[in-house]
Amino acid sequence: MLDQGYGIQESGNSAAAAFSVPRLLNPESFLRIVISGASSGIGLALARYYLTRGALVATFARRGELLAALSTAFPNQVFVYALDVRDAAAVQRAAADFMARAGCPDVVIANAGVSVGTLTEFAEDCDAFQQVMDINVLGMVKTFQPFVAAMRANSSLTKGRPGGVLVGIASVAGFRGLPGAGAYSASKAAAISYLESLRVELRGTGVRVVTICPGYIRTPMTAHNPYHMPFMLDADVAAARMARAIERQTSFTVIPWQMGVVGRVLKVLPRCVYDYLFAKAPHKPRNNGDVRRKT
Numbered sequence: 001m002l003d004q005g006y007g008i009q010e011s012g013n014s015a016a017a018a019f020s021v022p023r024l025l026n027p028e029s030f031l032r033i034v035i036s037g038a039s040s041g042i043g044l045a046l047a048r049y050y051l052t053r054g055a056l057v058a059t060f061a062r063r064g065e066l067l068a069a070l071s072t073a074f075p076n077q078v079f080v081y082a083l084d085v086r087d088a089a090a091v092q093r094a095a096a097d098f099m100a101r102a103g104c105p106d107v108v109i110a111n112a113g114v115s116v117g118t119l120t121e122f123a124e125d126c127d128a129f130q131q132v133m134d135i136n137v138l139g140m141v142k143t144f145q146p147f148v149a150a151m152r153a154n155s156s157l158t159k160g161r162p163g164g165v166l167v168g169i170a171s172v173a174g175f176r177g178l179p180g181a182g183a184y185s186a187s188k189a190a191a192i193s194y195l196e197s198l199r200v201e202l203r204g205t206g207v208r209v210v211t212i213c214p215g216y217i218r219t220p221m222t223a224h225n226p227y228h229m230p231f232m233l234d235a236d237v238a239a240a241r242m243a244r245a246i247e248r249q250t251s252f253t254v255i256p257w258q259m260g261v262v263g264r265v266l267k268v269l270p271r272c273v274y275d276y277l278f279a280k281a282p283h284k285p286r287n288n289g290d291v292r293r294k295t
């Protein structure tokens with residue numbers, strides 16, 4: 001179905017020049033998935049999950065060399081789009097390119113995210129707050145935006161054909177405000193609310209919205225957390241469970257389920273009890289406002 005050649009889209013702008021695409025002969029026969037943050041951790045595990053099942057996967061991340069390595073491991077299945085999800089125009093170009101070549105995606109997974117400790121009293125953390133919100137919340141909006149109209153147009157409810165599934169990777173950290181992680185907790189709470197708005201807005205259109213809240217998953221993001229992480233899952237195990245939730249189009253899922261129970265308890269704890277229990281909780285390191293350097 002695919003020929004063996006690869007194309008690098010030549011264009012005057014640098015973002016488009018970072019696109020690498022397989023040449024498709026019959027894109028209609030393949031499951032089409034878009035994944036942001038596919039260069040590492042959960043996004044990479046999700047990409048591998050779908051690629052091993054024969055899907056065509058459009059990958060978004062800043063580190064194009066890691067996406068290129070994935071495309072080498074899965075020849076003719078990976079579309080490489082080296083971009084920053086904060087750059088709406090770059091995401092729109094990538095989406096248009098992917099849809100022109102492969103068609104409307106079946107699933108778009110907005111997974112790209114960053115996490116860093118933040119404390120409001122430090123001026124340098126203002127920038128960290130900005131970046132975390134821009135990537136984790138607005139990056140999700142910018143990732144979905146170019147696909148919504150196409151998915152709506154693609155759906156044919158009378159013929160029972162769904163338009164597609166928009167998947168947002170939020171976090172259990174969005175259930176309550178975690179001390180030392182104000183930016184991250186706020187971004188994930190915002191993501192959960194945003195995804196709920198979108199789900200209701202798209203009700204009846206054939207486009208489904210799936211919110212996934214991971215607990216602790218073993219990835220570079222959690223590699224140096226200086227505290228115990230209960231019920232931690234390997235990324236590939238988490239990815240398989242996420243794929244199941246996506247296939248079932250479950251509107252809201254916590255993975256692993258044990259963290260769903262913890263999350264439910266956290267949500268109903270009275271503020272005075274929550275404050276007492278979490279006042280001395282260990283914090284994620286701050287990194288002095290630098291969200292790129294791994295903690």
Ligand SMILES: NC(=O)c1ccc[n+]([C@@H]2O[C@H](COP(=O)([O-])OP(=O)(O)OC[C@H]3O[C@@H](n4cnc5c(N)ncnc54)[C@H](OP(=O)(O)O)[C@@H]3O)[C@@H](O)[C@H]2O)c1
Nearest residue numbers: 037039040041042062063084085112113171216217219221
């Ligand atoms: N690991 C956990 O325990 C856990 C728990 C709850 C929720 N989550 C969420 O799961 C998602 C994935 O996290 P992870 O644990 O897999 O972390 P990770 O290994 O650090 O991966 C983060 C991914 O996001 C991408 N990314 C970050 N900023 C980006 C930007 N501006 N533009 C494009 N891509 C960007 C990174 O790629 P580049 O650096 O190459 O751009 C990378 O591929 C995040 O949304 C995170 O908040 C994780």
